[in-house]
Amino acid sequence: MPKVKIPTYEQTHPPELATTEALAEAGLQPAQGQVVAALFYLRSKDRERLTALYCRADAVPLQVKAEPL
Numbered sequence: 001m002p003k004v005k006i007p008t009y010e011q012t013h014p015p016e017l018a019t020t021e022a023l024a025e026a027g028l029q030p031a032q033g034q035v036v037a038a039l040f041y042l043r044s045k046d047r048e049r050l051t052a053l054y055c056r057a058d059a060v061p062l063q064v065k066a067e068p069l
Contacts, residue, residue, distance in 0.1 A: 028059035
C-alpha cells in the first residue's frame with residue numbers, strides 16, 4: 001500500500017480546516033471514519049504541538065455522552 005502524504009501547516013492553517021477542539025467549540029465533531037485532512041504544527045516559546053486537522057464541511061453535530069445514573 002503506498003504511503004499517503006498528509007499536508008502539514010505551521011503556525012496557521014486554512015479556515016476550512018479545524019482541530020477537534022475548534023470543532024467542539026463550534027458544536028461539531030469529526031464524522032465517524034472521517035480521515036485527517038492535514039497536520040498542524042504549532043510552536044510557541046515553551047511548547048510544541050502536532051495535532052490533526054479535519055475538514056469543517058465534513059464534520060457532524062457534537063454528540064454529548066450521557067452520564068450514567
